[in-house]
Amino acid sequence: MLAALAPVAIANAQNTPRQATPPDGAALSGPVAVPIPRTIPDAQDVAYPGGTIRLDIDASDVARGIYRVVETIPVADGTRRLTLLLPEWLPGHHAPRGPIAELADMRFLVDGKAVDWSRDPVDVYAFHVDLPAGTREVVARFVHTSPLQTAEGRITMTPDMLNLQWEKMSLYPAGHYVRRVRVRPTVTLPRGWSAAAALDGKAIAGDRVSWAETDYETLVDSPIFAGQYFRKWDLGNTITLNAVADAPGLLDLSPANARNLVALSGEALALFGRAPFDRYEFLVALSDRLGGIGLEHLRSSENQLEPRAFVDWRGYDWDRNVLPHELVHAWNGKYRRPAELWTPDYRQPMRDNLLWVYEGQTQFWGWVLAARSGVQTRDTVLGMIAGQAGLYSDQPGREWRSVEDTTLDPIIAARKPKPYASLTRGEDYYNEGALVWLEADQIIRAGTAGRKGLDDFARAFFAPGGKPERQATYGFDDVVAALNAIYPSDWATFLRTRMEMPGQPVPLAGIERGGYRLVWKDRPNPYDDARMADSKGLNLYHSLGITLDREGAVTASRWGGPAFNAGVVTGARIVAVNGVAYDQETLRNAITQAKGGSRPIELLVRRGDRFLTVPLAYYGGLRWPWLERAPGGKGVAPLDQLLAPRRAAAPPPTP
Numbered sequence: 001m002l003a004a005l006a007p008v009a010i011a012n013a014q015n016t017p018r019q020a021t022p023p024d025g026a027a028l029s030g031p032v033a034v035p036i037p038r039t040i041p042d043a044q045d046v047a048y049p050g051g052t053i054r055l056d057i058d059a060s061d062v063a064r065g066i067y068r069v070v071e072t073i074p075v076a077d078g079t080r081r082l083t084l085l086l087p088e089w090l091p092g093h094h095a096p097r098g099p100i101a102e103l104a105d106m107r108f109l110v111d112g113k114a115v116d117w118s119r120d121p122v123d124v125y126a127f128h129v130d131l132p133a134g135t136r137e138v139v140a141r142f143v144h145t146s147p148l149q150t151a152e153g154r155i156t157m158t159p160d161m162l163n164l165q166w167e168k169m170s171l172y173p174a175g176h177y178v179r180r181v182r183v184r185p186t187v188t189l190p191r192g193w194s195a196a197a198a199l200d201g202k203a204i205a206g207d208r209v210s211w212a213e214t215d216y217e218t219l220v221d222s223p224i225f226a227g228q229y230f231r232k233w234d235l236g237n238t239i240t241l242n243a244v245a246d247a248p249g250l251l252d253l254s255p256a257n258a259r260n261l262v263a264l265s266g267e268a269l270a271l272f273g274r275a276p277f278d279r280y281e282f283l284v285a286l287s288d289r290l291g292g293i294g295l296e297h298l299r300s301s302e303n304q305l306e307p308r309a310f311v312d313w314r315g316y317d318w319d320r321n322v323l324p325h326e327l328v329h330a331w332n333g334k335y336r337r338p339a340e341l342w343t344p345d346y347r348q349p350m351r352d353n354l355l356w357v358y359e360g361q362t363q364f365w366g367w368v369l370a371a372r373s374g375v376q377t378r379d380t381v382l383g384m385i386a387g388q389a390g391l392y393s394d395q396p397g398r399e400w401r402s403v404e405d406t407t408l409d410p411i412i413a414a415r416k417p418k419p420y421a422s423l424t425r426g427e428d429y430y431n432e433g434a435l436v437w438l439e440a441d442q443i444i445r446a447g448t449a450g451r452k453g454l455d456d457f458a459r460a461f462f463a464p465g466g467k468p469e470r471q472a473t474y475g476f477d478d479v480v481a482a483l484n485a486i487y488p489s490d491w492a493t494f495l496r497t498r499m500e501m502p503g504q505p506v507p508l509a510g511i512e513r514g515g516y517r518l519v520w521k522d523r524p525n526p527y528d529d530a531r532m533a534d535s536k537g538l539n540l541y542h543s544l545g546i547t548l549d550r551e552g553a554v555t556a557s558r559w560g561g562p563a564f565n566a567g568v569v570t571g572a573r574i575v576a577v578n579g580v581a582y583d584q585e586t587l588r589n590a591i592t593q594a595k596g597g598s599r600p601i602e603l604l605v606r607r608g609d610r611f612l613t614v615p616l617a618y619y620g621g622l623r624w625p626w627l628e629r630a631p632g633g634k635g636v637a638p639l640d641q642l643l644a645p646r647r648a649a650a651p652p653p654t655p
Helices: 216-220 254-274 322-328 361-375 378-393 429-449 454-461 476-486 491-500 509-513 526-535 584-594 638-643
Strands: 051-060 066-074 083-086 103-110 117-119 126-130 135-147 161-164 184-188 194-196 204-205 208-210 222-227 230-234 237-245 280-287 292-294 300-305 335-337 472-473 516-521 537-541 546-548 554-557 572-575 601-607 609-617 624-629
Touching: 051 161, 051 554, 103 126, 161 280, 184 216, 194 237, 222 237, 222 280, 254 361, 254 454, 254 554, 280 322, 280 454, 300 322, 322 361, 322 429, 361 378, 361 429, 361 454, 361 638, 378 429, 378 516, 378 526, 378 624, 378 638, 429 491, 429 509, 429 572, 429 638, 454 476, 476 491, 509 516, 526 537, 537 584, 584 601
Parallel strands: 051 184, 237 280, 280 300, 335 472
Antiparallel strands: 051 066, 066 135, 083 126, 103 135, 117 126, 161 222, 184 208, 194 222, 204 208, 230 237, 292 300, 516 624, 537 546, 546 554, 572 601, 601 609
16 A cells, blocks of 8 residues: 555666766766656545445346446535545455455446556556546446355355355445445345345345445445345344354254344343444354354354354354354444554555454453353353464464464455464464453452452443444554553563563463363363364364364474474375274374374375375374363352353343
């Protein structure tokens, strides 16, 4: 986004100014840099003067996965050049992820005639359109070529459902805060489909669905889920669950299980006290065909669950944490947001350094509300916490990289797979952040004899007051001041040490203060067991130091682990174990039999077109992390108190 900053220079050998003499009189070292011109105005808090944009999207071509867009942009009198932008820095993605490459067949017309346009050579998300005198409006026609397979990106359209995200297929005029740009949206859906979105003024005319005029910021924050198989439930507290599915039978959520979702809405309101929304729409896809997603919005959230997550409630207990997590984001992330993460448009870069509050505390509350509501069982939630505590006890990357530095990972790594994630680290501000917030909760509980906890901070910090604002920003000092108002302590040092400094102790203090401890067992905890059963893979991260897919291919190799030291790394495939053809049970048995001995496990490994016999000197047996009550604990443990429901049993939902 260089064009958004003060003019700087780049080398350009084909457009070099005349030779000049440096101040010291020495000869030039080579080509002289060409300054980058400012061609795009910065966003200003002024209304777009042209009027209301009309956005019409034809999303009916599900066979080819194409969204056809007609966008009519009125312009103010005398406008001779219009600069339009595709959103680049997308809210909730924490990085520049706008899919500019998927826009195609771009045409701009005035009075039905094509006019010249050019893409900005520096900010390639910007389109400059030259207008003839007297132009009243510009019509942009283009297609969004949505991915058809995962290698091309996230799939947003299948023959049975779609997830329309406005920011991927609409342009907005440069130079204005997006909240000051007005737009009226309309979508054409396949015949017979139903749609849900958190937009107001919904009107249906045949296959066309329209909504009332709104501002562009609200539009981008209000995606659509639509499908052939659709059902909705009223969860109370102005919260609605809207679900689409690959088949109609997948929508058969039993009343008993639906009560847990009703309880989730009640527990969230009990936690925060007041909602920042007038209504909230869960948008859920029960599908393994639509791309996975968990994305927050102020009045809705986009969530993908496994197809049978509703009808096999117990079997997919591991899969539903995305629902409480994204609901919490309405308060933490959408209403309250770090000041440097709030931007006036989708061109200004976001600064992610407080994501350990935005995402870390949301992850914490996602665990807590899942257990309090019954959306997930307490044992599953304890397994999730154990898994993260175990991960950080065996993660060499913590020695050099701080939690806060991982907040830049969405920009640095763009969420692509890494060769050695245990050394490079990933977006650990989510889960290590959550474990630090667990410690903060337990410090407050111990210091106030259980009278207060992080619940009190959440209610004071994230819940809206009497102002009708849709966002309120904060900084590090605001977080510290709010914590001190609940329970005075040196919170600044506490947070800076744990978040900003690498090489910290494994974040177990919250677990231990909560009356539990991390232990290792030769069988997986309920969460890990369910995840492996679903993926058909085998997680041996804490024993051999590898994870395997269903075919025995290595999907990750822990830096410094036994397999890594023996040269068994990502891309290798285990063919045989101790001379016997590979299967998961054979490998598990071999690890168990080697425990406490001195004879290496012998692996036959294929890597490319080579077969290697690898002796693997590991004798520690199978190991998976668990949480269990600390010895000598009496009464209800503080961690159990944290996870206990705050509301009475939920009433049945209204279908």
